[in-house]
Amino acid sequence: MDMEVHGIWIDALRLIVTLLLVVKSAQTLEMTADKIPFLVAVNGSTVLLPCKYSSCIGIENLYFRWQFNDNGTMQTVCDGTIPSEGVVPKVKMYKDRFDFVGMNKENNISILLWNITFEDAGQYTCFGRNPKEYNKNHSAVYELIVVSELSVVDNTLTIIIASAVGGAVALLMGYMLLKNFTLFVLSKLEEKNKECLVTSSGIDNTENGLSGSKVDSKPKPAKQK
Missing domain, CATH: 2.60.40.10 (Immunoglobulins)
Structure with a gap:
């Protein structure tokens, strides 16, 4: 029991010392x-x-x-x-x-x-x-x-690098825009070709008298007796 009380007192003293150090550092x-x-x-x-x-x-x-x-x-x-x-x-x-x-x-x-x-x-x-x-x-x-005087920094290399990087970025953006535009045009052309194929197929079927073609609905004249 005495050992436990002694340990509690030691822990309390340590806590007090820690608090004092914290307060002292805050006031420094x-x-x-x-x-x-x-x-x-x-x-x-x-x-x-x-x-x-x-x-x-x-x-x-x-x-x-x-x-x-x-x-x-x-x-x-x-x-x-x-x-x-x-x-x-x-x-x-x-x-x-x-x-x-x-x-x-x-x-x-x-x-x-x-x-x-x-x-x-x-x-x-x-x-x-x-x-x-x-x-x-x-x-x-x-x-x-x-x-004696402030040294002048040579920015030539920096300007060259910045120009090169800027040119590369601009070229890449131009390529991406051209690619997207080309894909858009090709998709439109492909859609138009499909429409043309469907239209031409319908016309051929009509001319050849196939299913779906126009049929002459006029009745044949009756034979005379």
């Missing part, structure tokens, strides 16, 4: 950069470095920070604190040519980089910490690739 803060975590941009252009945060239970004094990995040395680009949802954060910028454009709209804490150079290429980390989740923190990494 998450920072996301973008669906595609990298960007190829031309030297001298302006780029947006995206970042959003999410939390199932909301935020309270959420601290965030953008950092740039400069050959292994993490340099802070900007940081700030968001008191609660919908409140515009006070952001402090540490590097030139960067602007904070998130304004906490739709949990957005993105930054803008003006007139990029080749030295700006590298990894940018968006970090967040939420005290409401016992200082749970999370990071998202975004890669910036700077090039």
